[in-house]
Amino acid sequence: MSTSHHAPPQITPLRETWRQLMTSARSRAPRLRASLIGLAVAAVVQGLALACLMPLFQALIPAADWQAALPWLLAMTALMLAGTAMRWWAQGFDYRGDMVHNTHELRTELGEQLRRIPLEVLQDKRAGGVNATLLGNVDETLSYVLTIANMMATALITPVAVALAALWFDWRMGLILLLVFPLLVPLYRWRRPAFGRGMRMLADANERTSSDILEYAQGLPVLRAACCAGKRAERLQASFRHLETIQTIGQKKGAKPNLVLATVMELAVLLVVFAGALFVVQGTLDVAILAALMVIAVRFGEPLATFVLYAKVIDLIEAALGKINAMLRIAPLPQQVPAQVPQTFEVAFEGVRFGYARAGETTLRGLDVRLPTCSLTALVGPSGSGKTTVTRLLMRHADPQAGRITIGGVDVRAIAPEQLNVLISVVFQDVYLFDDTILANIRMARPEAADEEVEAAARAAHCHEFITRLPEGYQTRVGDIGGRLSGGERQRISIARAMLKNAPIVILDEPTAALDTESEVAVQAAIDALVRDRTVIVIAHRLSTIAAADQILVIDDGRLVEQGRHGDLLAREGRYASMWRAQQSAKNWHVLEPRPAFRVMPPDLVFSGGGGSGSAKALLSGEKG
C-alpha cells in the first residue's frame, strides 16, 4: 500500500471511476446516481433557459416587440426556476444527510473489512495507511463528488445544450459552438494522465507521511530509550521532504498546462464572437442572435476556464476511490460450509505446510502434532523457527497451503470466525490497552459481561488490588494514567480479559518475558489461574518456565525436531538438551567489571534454579501438577 510511490500508478478510465464511485456509495448508490443524473438534467435545463435569450433578443432588437418577447421571457424564467429546483433536489444528497450517512456506512464497512481480511494481509499494511484510507480517502471521495459533478455539468453539459439549441436559430453558429465547447474534453483527456499520476503520487506520499508520523509518535518512548529519536526524526523529515517534492512536481506540472487550457478556452470563446461578428457584417446573421451568444459566452467563460483547475479534484477522488476499492476487494479467508462448532478442544496439526505470501519460502514444513484437551504444550526453538506462526495458523490469521488444523476434530476452516474467536484466548508479550476505562478494557473480551463478572475476572487475574488503588478504580481511564501502569499490571489486565473470555484454548506468547522478577511472580500467579483446565500453548524462550509442560515441541526451521517431556528430552541429549545446557550456563554470566550491578542477563530473571523458576512452578503446579 505504501510502496506504490516508487512506480507511477496507472490511470483509471472515467467509466471505472464511475463504477468505483457507485460501489463506494454502498446502499446510497441509487440516490447518488439519481442526484448526479438530476444535476445533468438541471444543466441541460439551464442551457435551454439561456438559449431562450436568442429569440428574446430577436424580439427586442432592433425594435422592442413586447408581445413576441413575453412568451420567451416567461419560458426562460420557468426553465431557470425548474433548473434551480432540480439542482436543489439533486444537491439534497449532501444537505439531507445522505452523504454523511454514506461516509459513515463506508467507514463502518471498511472497519468490518479490517476484521475480515486475513491478518497476514493486514500485517503488510502500515497503520497510518489504513488510517488514511478510513479517514482521509472516505472524506475525499464523498464530500466533493456533488460539488465537482455540479461544476462539470455547468462547464460541459450546459454549453452543449446551448449549442444544440443555437443550431435551430443559426446552424453555423450552432456548429461552431458544438465544435468549440467540447474541445475541452480532448484537451482535458490529454492532461488527465499527468494529473492523475500526480494525484496518486500525492495520495501515496500523504499515506507514507501519515504512517511515518503515527509510527514515530507511537514509538517515541522506545526511540528515546534507544537514543535514536533523532535518527528516526531524520527519516520522518525525509518523508516530509518527499511529500514536498511531490507537491512541487505537482504544482509545476499541473499549473502551466492548466493555464494553457484556460487560455485556449478563452480564445475559443473569442473565436465564437469573432465568427459571429463576421457573419453579422456579411449580413447573414441576426445581430440579436450574436448579442445573445455574446452574453452566453461571457456566462460560460469562467466555468470553462476554472473547470480545468478543479479537474484535479476528480483525480483526487479517483485516487481515493482506488484505495477504498482495493481495501474492499481483499477477499476474506474462505469459510467451509456448513459451519461446525467443536464439542471438544484437543488441537491437531496434520501435515501442515505454510509459507507467508510475501516471504517466498516455506515457514512450516509439514507439522504433525496433537495437543490433547486440557494439556499444556510448550513451543520452543530458535528465533524465527516458526513458533508464532504455529499459533497464528491456529487462530486462522492465514490458511496453510497443505494439511489442516483441527479443534475437536473440526477443521478450523469450517469454524465460523466469530466462533473461533470465542474458542481461543491469547495473552501476548505486548499488551495493548485502549484509551478507555479499565472496566471497558477488561470487558472487551465479553461485552455482555456484568460489572461483577469483570471484577471476578480481575480478582482471579490478581489485578483487583492495584485497580482499586487507582484514583477512580475500575472507572479510571487508561489514557489518563497511561504510563503509570507497570508492565506486570498491564499484563494482568490482559490476563483478566482472557479470564473473562473463558475460552477453552489459551495461547500464551511469552507473557512474562519482559517483566521484572516481582511482576513476573504476580503475573505467573494470574496465568496459573488462567490455564487451569484448558488446552494451553505456551511460546517460551526461557526453558525453565516450561519444564513441567505436558509436552515440549522443539521447532527448528519450520520442522518439529523433538517432542516430549522435559526429562525425556534432556535424557535424549538432542537439540533440547543442548539448548537447556546453553541457558543453564548463561545464567551464571556476569559482567564483573567495571559495573558490578549490571549483568549481561539478570540470572534471577532468566533462570532461577534447577527445574524451573518459582513462578514457573506456580504456572505449572496446582491442578496441572
Ligand SMILES: Nc1ncnc2c1ncn2[C@@H]1O[C@H](COP(=O)(O)OP(=O)(O)OP(=O)(O)O)[C@@H](O)[C@H]1O
Ligand atoms: N507476516 C509475515 N510475512 C512474511 N514472513 C513472516 C511474517 N511473519 C513471520 N515471518 C517469517 O516467518 C518465519 C517464522 O517466524 P515466527 O514469528 O513464526 O518465528 P518465531 O519462532 O515465533 O520467532 P521468535 O521466537 O523470534 O518470535 C521468520 O523467518 C519470519 O521472518
